[in-house]
Amino acid sequence: MHLLIVAAGSGRRMGAAANKLLLPLLGRPVLAWTLEAALASEAIRWIGIVGQPVDEQAVAAIVAASGADRPVQWILGGETRQESVRRGLAALPAQAAGVLIHDGARCLVEPSLFARCAEAVARGESVIAATPVTDTIKQVDADGRIHATPDRQGLWAAQTPQGFPVEALVDAHARAEAEGWSVTDDASLFERLGLPVRVLEAPPSNIKLTTPIDLTLAEAVLTVRNEITARD
Numbered sequence: 254m255h256l257l258i259v260a261a262g263s264g265r266r267m268g269a270a271a272n273k274l275l276l277p278l279l280g281r282p283v284l285a286w287t288l289e290a291a292l293a294s295e296a297i298r299w300i301g302i303v304g305q306p307v308d309e310q311a312v313a314a315i316v317a318a319s320g321a322d323r324p325v326q327w328i329l330g331g332e333t334r335q336e337s338v339r340r341g342l343a344a345l346p347a348q349a350a351g352v353l354i355h356d357g358a359r360c361l362v363e364p365s366l367f368a369r370c371a372e373a374v375a376r377g378e379s380v381i382a383a384t385p386v387t388d389t390i391k392q393v394d395a396d397g398r399i400h401a402t403p404d405r406q407g408l409w410a411a412q413t414p415q416g417f418p419v420e421a422l423v424d425a426h427a428r429a430e431a432e433g434w435s436v437t438d439d440a441s442l443f444e445r446l447g448l449p450v451r452v453l454e455a456p457p458s459n460i461k462l463t464t465p466i467d468l469t470l471a472e473a474v475l476t477v478r479n480e481i482t483a484r485d
Contacts, residue, residue: 254371255349256297256414257341260284260304260312260357261330267464272308274357276468279475283462285315286360286475288325294364296371298323299349302357303330303341335436339426345419351375352422353414354439358462361474367414369453374416379448381416381440382455383409412455415439421448 260274267273274284284302291297302325304312309327316325328344330337338354345352351374353367366382373380386408392401415438417425425442428434436442440450458474460467 254296254351254353254367254374254416255299255301255345255419256291256353256355256367257301257303257328257338257345258284258287258291258355258357259330259334259337259341260302260308261334261337267462267468272305272311273462275308275311278360278468278471279479282311282315283360283471284312284357285319286471287355287357287362288315288319288321290360290362290364291355291367292319292321292323294367294371296368297353299346300325301328301341301344302326303328303337305330333435335426335429338439339430342419342423342426349419351416352419353416355414356461359413359459360462361458361460361471362414363456363459366453366455366459370414370416373451373453374418377418379417379421379440379443379450380453381438381450382412382414382459383452384412384455384457384459385409409452411438411440412459412461413438417443 386405391399443450
């Protein structure tokens, strides 16, 4: 399976002056943990990291330090996540039949989740990692007034990895570009086209690092994992 790691984010909500994926997390860049998880999954045979020019050297150093035993390719990203994914798809090897898209900021992803998504895509499915919504959700207007409380049963919080047959995803992005669609994840393109996408439940730890508190949570999770590994 081929994997695209989207790593072109900023550190604005994190309060950082640069890409949050380069921030230290237990002594290593956030992106290093994401890459390590991908390399620990035997299902992943090729990795593309999509980023901005300013981060290319830093990402190259992370890749070099990873000791990767399979191809890891740098890909120049675009101004939006959607454009970055489209560029990543264009850079896939010609033989790629299935692809997983993963946010570099989800550095706690487990190798087994990559494997489950890859297995589903290999069967021809389109899937996303997600978790059931546990909070009560409120819909509010522009003034902050509540106007609806949707039933949370059947509501899921979308995450990554998201996996698709390459040809279908390339066609979906081409349609989006032609029609001027703007989406925040790739599954939304399939939804607009009426194509089926199945949810695979992810563990609660598969959070996206967005704010400083997320870094603290990630440190706690990784510390526990390291302690468990040391005992084993």
